[in-house]
Amino acid sequence: RKEVEQDPGPFNVPEGATVAFNCTYSNSASQSFFWYRQDCRKEPKLLMSVYSSGNEDGRFTAQLNRASQYISLLIRDSKLSDSATYLCVVGGSQGNLIFGKGTKLSVKP
């Protein structure tokens, strides 16, 4: 089983749509969780950390379910600029990050 698994995608949605990404992780001892965004041929950039209580940042809402080892990201009112690959990321034991393969989102006019 891969350490971090994500929806395969791609997701093609119209502007204004709500889209949800899901992710599961294999190590129950993991302590930190993130969503990163990666644009084509660029480095990943932190979108938001994910906390057990769930957290929201504008149009973005992240949820964590430790019992199910499941992480989600909800994007409301999609914008064209949201088009990117979204990476589910779990903190590793050495302080490194363990990345999922990513889910590509394409928002169309």
Add this chain to the structure above:
Amino acid sequence: GAVVSQHPSRVICKSGTSVKIECRSLDFQATTMFWYRQFPKQSLMLMATSNEGSKATYEQGVEKDKFLINHASLTLSTLTVTSAHPEDSSFYICSATRTKAGGNEQFFGPGTRLTVL
């Protein structure tokens, strides 16, 4: 936010040559830096953990004699791909850890795209 630079941003070289990539933390000291590699349509994979003043820790399957890592100062880590071959063509990204109260933060460099002909 903190800034991490990488140089060069892009390299095209012939098979058999060695390529050196630099990763610098510009406005903070990083005792730990990480080197990742990303093949097309694949996830970023950790190659090695670079610790200032000590030997790097390599992930399983990564040849330490092929990917030489040097972390000689708190702001610079280098990755040298020795005798590069076409299968080494990839996107190499470093990250640097800034230690702060409440938890460490990790910042990524812009990446180096290596193409070996």
